[in-house]
Amino acid sequence: MARHSNRSTSFDVAALAGVSQSAVSRAFTPGSSIAEETRQKVYEAARKLNYVPNSIASSLTTKRTNIVALIIGNMANPFYSHVLHAFSQKLQEQGRQVLIFTVDPGAESDEAILHVLKYQVDGVILTAAQLSTRMTSMCHDRGIPIVLFNRYIPGSDASGVRCDNAAGGRLIAEAFLAAGAKNFAMITGDPKGSTSQDRVRGFVERLQEEGVRRSDITEVGGQSSYEGAFNAALGIFRDKDRSRPEALFAINDIMAMGAIDALRYRLGLRIPEDLMVAGFDDIPEGRRAPYQLTTVRQPINQMIDATLSILNLDDPSSGIEPGIDQPISGRLIWRNTIPVPAGHRWETGKEEAARADTGSSK
Amino acid sequence: MARHSNRSTSFDVAALAGVSQSAVSRAFTPGSSIAEETRQKVYEAARKLNYVPNSIASSLTTKRTNIVALIIGNMANPFYSHVLHAFSQKLQEQGRQVLIFTVDPGAESDEAILHVLKYQVDGVILTAAQLSTRMTSMCHDRGIPIVLFNRYIPGSDASGVRCDNAAGGRLIAEAFLAAGAKNFAMITGDPKGSTSQDRVRGFVERLQEEGVRRSDITEVGGQSSYEGAFNAALGIFRDKDRSRPEALFAINDIMAMGAIDALRYRLGLRIPEDLMVAGFDDIPEGRRAPYQLTTVRQPINQMIDATLSILNLDDPSSGIEPGIDQPISGRLIWRNTIPVPAGHRWETGKEEAARADTGSSK
Structure with missing residues (x-):
């Protein structure tokens, strides 16, 4: 297997295609302005x-590899495979x-x-887990921009983009209260992660404003997974000592799905008649017929665009601005796991949720 | 933001940690033999x-980047996000x-x-779509090994690993026949991909051996997606001109899930009482309570190990053997979407399927 052979140059390709060398270069640069017909001739x-x-040859000149590192934790949560x-x-x-x-x-x-x-990467996107401030400085020292996706690190100047998770938690509390719930339970995610902490905090604070005591809210960890939440839900509802909650907030959709399956198929509970459930994220899987989950939609495309904008890959010499913490509002998506109170006006109507259901699960 | 600073060397690290330079090197080489305590000292x-x-510095000497390209098509199918x-x-x-x-x-x-x-990659794994033989030769010319995962290219000498999809299709036909089905339907995937073609071929051939005519088997494309199969299933069962099938084979699990939801929630059919359904892959999502899908399990870990073994990254000079087509047997996993015929002995009992249900959805 010959590792080196006589290779054609862009000059040869331009000559054969009958186009300029610059057209050959543009044909191989995604996003360049070039007529489709010319591009096909070049190809x-x-x-x-x-x-x-050869990108590597050009990276020796430009110091750019066109490779971006993505650090990802929980791929069992479909939210993160959609993000990836x-x-x-x-x-x-x-x-x-x-x-x-x-x-x-975790x-x-x-x-x-x-x-x-x-590796010589042009930038780093961190969607997972904890990061020490020492590590962010190591990236800075090496001129590698790093942006946090859907998390922040207290006390660090690392920039990031996230959903306004605390405000989202408040929206869920609001929906449960409007539907008349009095007793509440939560299934939480990574206890060290800002995402789970903020959703819980917003949810609890809104309930406290209505006089619900923190100690009366049942809280169980669900390991951010379907299976973890399945077992957590069984634990909550089999426990005879606890007064049975009327409303369950799973801090992400995949855990809400695990909880719903456990409650329906193991305990025979009807949702929302016996128990209201809400999630967070609005993953396409939660929109499917067996779940029809009421949830908060993360503005994922907007969050991704904002992340790439901070990462600023097209202008590496300027570096990235430190200390950006950009929260973007999520919105409540009304489906079938919380009953709509009579006369209540929802931010997002059923019609819009129905439109969102179709064709967007890629 | 300084791109270059005075960097420490492995000698400095060895001195501070009180270990040899070779221990520092081993500490940063995954898979190397080193005591955990020493590794922690080095870190x-x-x-x-x-x-x-710095891998890049060493890659200039070794010509290795430790980067492997993975070409992936349908990330909406959880099978491929598990594979990734x-x-x-x-x-x-x-x-x-x-x-x-x-x-x-497609x-x-x-x-x-x-x-x-x-990019300068050490190898390529192709899990998606079609590839021309010209492209495989271009990889060979450059000394880049390429292995096909769960597909093959007729007429090409590209090596690959796959589930024995035709034999798996036969197992599904066998299960339907044993349960007494007489009328059959299929929801197919990528019509150009060997995976869908082989599953269909095995299924049809086994039915033909029992006298079922090809023209009597309803066949609709489901685009390998949940939504595609949801709509395909509605198309099959709303069509008044067709005699209603008793058994539906969706050639992968995600399509079986879409079909089941459409049939249950839109048409009110009971599964398996009104209609038997089977999938293929055994993704963790199909094991969940709303589906409990009878399917063929792809031996995914075995397939991945075999792929990496052909890719032979540790011995790049030897190249890879051309023309390997390594089919690995899948097995029928019995759950609740085909009724068990009385007295029938199944290859895989319910107990084993139940064990497989727990703890393996990562």
Whole structure:
């Protein structure tokens, strides 16, 4: 297997395709302005000549590799596989590719960052776990921009984008209260992560404003997973000592789905008649017929665009602005797991939720 | 933001940690033999000194980047996000990372390969779509090993690993026949992909052996997606001209789930009483309470190990053996979407399926 052979140049391709060398370059640069017909001519000539532009050769000049590291924790949560797919597609349109680093849910990201630094990446997106401020400084020292996705690190100047999770937690509390619930339970996620903490805080604060005591709200950990929440729900509703909650907030949709299946299929409860349930994220899986989950929709595309905008890959010399914490509002999506109180006007009507149900699960 | 600073060397780290330079090197090489205590000492010293080993510097000597490209099509099918996660974890344990290339479902992979070739990757795993033999030769010419995962290309010498999809299709037909079904329908996937073609072929051939005519088997495309199959199922069962099938084979689990939801929630059919359904893959989502899907389990870990073994990343000079087509048997997993015929002995009993249900959805 010959590692080196006589390779064609962009000059050969331009000659065969009957176009300029600059057109060849544009044809291989995603996002460049070029007529589709010209692009096809270039591709056809490139195929005939086995020509491929070499990013590595150009990265030696530009110091750019067009590789972005994505550190991801909980791939069993479909929210994060949708996030990964969306980042991968958007970066690919810009001529960049995603290098994946997985860390165990709940683990520290420091070791992952050490591994990331071994590769020459143009930037780092952190969607998982904890990160020490020392590690963010190591990235800064090496001129590698890092942006946190859907989390922040208290006391750090690392920039990030997130859903306004506390405000979202308040929206869920509001919906339960409007439907007349008096006793509440929560299934929480990663206890160290800002996402779970903020959703819980907003939810609890809104209930406290109505006189609900913190100690009267049942709280069980669900490990951010379907299985964890399935078991957590059984634990809550089998416990005879507890007064039975009328409303259950799972801090993400995949846990709400696990809880609903446990309550329906193991305990025979009807939802929402016997128990109201709400999630958070609005993953396409929660919109399906067996769930029809009332939830808060994270503005995922807006969050991804904001992340890439902070990452500022097109202008590496300017670096990224530190200390940005950009919360974006989520909105309540009304479906069938909380009964609509008579005469109540919802921010998002059933019609809109129904439209959102179709065709957007890619 | 300083791009260059005085960096510590492995010598500094070894001195501070009180270990040899070779121990520092081993500490940063996943899979190396080193005492956990020593590794922690090295990490602690490296943190204090802001030391990070540089893969890029060493790749200039070794010509290895420790990056493996994974070309993936249908990320809306959880099977492929599980595959991605598993490849990422296994490669990471070897000190390698996955660079993702997404292509639209059903699209040709040729353009993706052109983009892959711009990066200096140690190998390519193709889990998606069609690939021309010209493209496989371009990889070979550049000394980049490529392995097909769960597909093959007729007429090509590209090596690959796959589930024995035709034999799996026969197992499903067998199960339906044993349960007494006489009229059959199929929801198919990518019409150009070997995976869908083989599952259909095995299923149909087994039915033909029992005298079922090909023309009597209803066949509708489901685009390999939940939504596609949801609509396909409504199409089949709303059509008054067709004699109503008693058994529906969706050629993957995510389509079986879409079909089941449509039939239950839109048409009020009971499964399996009114209609038997089977899928293929055994994704964790199909094991959940609302589905309890009877399916064929793909031996995913075995397939991934076999793929990495063919890819042979540890011995790049030897290249990979061409023309390997390694089919691995799947097995029928019996759950609740086909009734068990009295006195029938199943290859896999309910007990084993129940054990498989727990704890393996990561």
